[in-house]
Amino acid sequence: MIAKRHVPHYLMVLPFMLLFAGFFLYPIASGFTYSFFDWNAVSPAHFVGLANYQRIVASSDFRKAMTNLLTYVAITVPLGIAIAFGLALLVNSFKGFWSNFFRSAFFMPVVLPMFLAATIWRWIYTPNLGLLNMALGWFGIPSVNFLNDTHTMLYALIAVDVWVSAGFNMVIILAGLRNIPAHYYEAARLDGANALQQTIHITIPVLYPVLFFVTTYGFISALQVFEVPWLLTGSSFATYGGRQGALLFPVMDMMGRGFGSLKFGQAAAYGFILTAIIVLFTLAMFLLRKRELDQ
């Protein structure tokens, strides 16, 4: 029996918990159920067991999306973090006004809604008249159709992605940098360590928890990449993924199966496959971290 004195506490958390249960826990449970049914939202659903999961894994779209995703994640996350770390060091090397000035300038792309960053870049990448090709033209390089050439599409996406996310990670790393006590560096200087040695032996080890956080978070969000490639390729629920599916990613594939071909059972199953991958990735990251801490 719950004591009467606790009632006010429950009343206060109730609104949040109701919304949370209704629009988070319930969808997860119902999505899990849908994933075992063949259902197009119109005719009655019927149970198909694991068929949705099997069909997805066997499809060529899934293989294409996964290959793209792995290449994309393997490049974007390390590159993005390395650049963000470099930016943070750079900003931190300035004092006062200029430090804040450069921080704000580097952070600017983060403020832009993602959908806008993608659309602006689509225009910058335009063949012939686009800003990038115009600049290349000044050096006599012929126009490249960045978003329609299967050799360049993935890299064009990665560039936009790094442009968008570097400022975000920079701010987090910078906050970590500013928490490092100055006497660590003074001691190292007395021992004759140069700037590079200080970075390797003080900054990176002390900053390790923060770097771990941005890397893990970066992986989790990169595995769900959707908006930017969707908009760069001018996708719709009818056609998506760009030329030869060079920018086809799992979330896009899932959305297409759901809203394009109305296979909601498959789309739900897709969501769980993706979640399983993300959870495994995160677990692997934490296990790695734990092993390092134990040593």
Place this chain on the structure above:
Amino acid sequence: MTTSLSGGTVLRWTLAIAIAIVAVFPIWWMLNVVFAEPGTPVSINPRLFPTSLAAGFTKVEKILTETGYLHAYYISIAYSLLTIAGVLLVGSMAAFEFALFDFPGKRILFAVVMLSLMVPTAVTLIPTYLLTVSLGWLNTMQGLVVPGLASAFGLFLLIQFMKTIPREMLDAAYVDGASHFQVYRYVALPLAGNALVTLAILTFLRTWGNFIWPLVVAPKPALYTVSQIVGLFNAPFSHTTVDVVMTANLLAVLPPLAFFLIFQRKIVEGIAMSGTKG
């Protein structure tokens, strides 16, 4: 410390300025495309700086009066404000309890909410959409707003701040005969003001930039948000010229940009905090 102009200093400044240009230039370029006479070939005017203010304002006026843009602006503002109000209210009430009191079941509830931070949106998107449809909320404002109100991130941020409220201040209020709700309303809320402002700004940026949810849940023109209308302008076959498209883009970036310029420190601190204490 010496301030002589060493090679390292020159390199630092060059690098910082070059990167600042790369970061800001696409936004600057968009501005220049808007504020240029339509039709001037890029070979004559490469749009490196604005050339015609009048032409830009004509385009803005045209878009606001001749398309559904202004209406989309209303929808986006309503969507953002309602989401902010809801997230702050529901989140602060729950954070008040989680941060300052003990009651049976608190730890398990908190653990479940925090675990949800790890679940990707991809897995809940389609079931939440189907739930919204069965509630009859497709193409409604509540369909846009309500599913996004239980923000685990917001709760976490507010708990971190509310934990710092000294216990004695609450006890003093109780001794004075204040009810539990009054303590929340008149003691805790004012003290958490900073955190609420930070969360409001971050929620605004997130809601204004939300592309995927409005796209699936409000596909009717009457409920188009700015993100959707910008999508239409940029669609491959929209039959609009680059400068008109860029005007549409520019109008969409103004509110978040203005927010950033005013609340820079709060935004940056909010993000830094979510990272370093997470």
